[in-house]
Amino acid sequence: MIRARIIGTGSYLPAHILSNAELAARVDTSDEWIIERTGIRQRHIAAEGEFTSDLGLAAAQRALDAAGITATDVDLIIVATATPDQTFPACATVIQHKLGMIHGVAFDVAAVCSGFLYALSVADAMLTSGAHRTALVIGAETFSRILDWEDRGTCVLFGDGAGAVVLRAETGTGSPADRGILAHRLHSDGRYNDLLYVDGGPGSTGTTGKLRMKGREVFRHAVTNLASVMTETLAVAGLAPTDVDWVIPHQANLRILEGTARKLGLSMDRIVVTVDRHANTSAASVPLALDVAVRDGRIKSNDLVLLEAMGGGFTWGAAAVRW
Missing domain, CATH: 3.40.47.10 (Thiolase/Chalcone synthase)
Structure with missing residues (x-):
């Protein structure tokens, strides 16, 4: 395949x-x-x-x-x-x-x-x-x-x-040992539009608008949704959390990263963290953190890397990648 x-x-x-x-x-x-x-x-x-x-x-x-x-x-x-x-x-x-x-x-x-x-x-x-x-x-x-x-x-x-x-x-051979993207899962739920959004747009106000967020509610959904989609993605790939070498999460909030790691039973030393230096860069945060971990030598050939993110919409997803 x-x-x-x-x-x-x-x-x-x-x-x-x-x-x-x-x-x-x-x-x-x-x-x-x-x-x-x-x-x-x-x-x-x-x-x-x-x-x-x-x-x-x-x-x-x-x-x-x-x-x-x-x-x-x-x-x-x-x-x-x-x-x-x-x-x-x-x-x-x-x-x-x-x-x-x-x-x-x-x-x-x-x-x-x-x-x-x-x-x-x-x-x-x-x-x-x-x-x-x-x-x-x-x-x-x-x-x-x-x-x-x-x-x-x-x-x-x-x-x-x-x-x-x-x-x-x-x-590839079709096995979890293949190098490359092994599995990915995406989700969305438009009921939560008012928890994280921009209050403008060309089709509504004719302006760009500004970002608005209800942080406490977003936090609660993020920890639950991210842990769930990561588990789901690993299952599709025929893998378990114990197989994961590195998690590259969306860098929104260190507390979300810690909460997600606890739900999966993963140690924080397996989570790549750049939020302290980069803050939340939205769609850029996962590839930014990935590049940091590749260039500093943490991610090595054949490592299993799990990517995850959640954003406004709500949208969320994960991907399992063999390096």
Whole structure:
């Protein structure tokens, strides 16, 4: 059978770092308050004139370099983002052009913080069907542009960044020992729209709007949904939590990461944590954390890596990947 294998990763963070102390000078909060409730110490903020496509392009180029290929080898680009440069065309086509590509297929996926898992699943389906050979999957966000910087409940949580992976279709045996994406599961439930959303849009207010969230309720759903979909995904792959070498979670809140690990019976030393440095970068958070763990040598050949995320919608999902 055909497996979609990750052959390269890359990431990019804007140069400007915004610390908790700097935020405390702008809103009624403190470094101690933010760390205690979220684990976040800083976040990166895109510069004026630095767009989501710029962040995504930088991450994509690093992923291509890591894979040892060029953009001419890619025939599919999928970008997960909730903060595209424009309402349309797709951010993916902007990146396609910036890469110098005039071939292939490029489009965006919108599933907020779960966007990268959704995009990865779509790419897996398109590669394993034989329709495409090599895919570039990018999660990129400039959430700083949709934050209410007077709302301490949300502005302290988010940052900007991008992460990317290169996937290539390769022949596997169909067993859990194969390298590549072994299984993925996605879910959504639109009943919870008012718990995490943006209060605007081109089709309603004609404005971009600002992010709004009821944090306590989101936290409760996140821990339950993420533990459930991770268990479900492992079962589909014929694996168990004890088989997992690394979990790459959506970096929303350290307390959510800890709660999810407890539900699965996993030690925190098997959870890759970057939320303290990156904050919540929405669709970029999983590929960002993945690239960090690959480049620092934690993730090694044949390791079983479990990716998971949950975002507005609600949407959530997980993927089991053999490195």
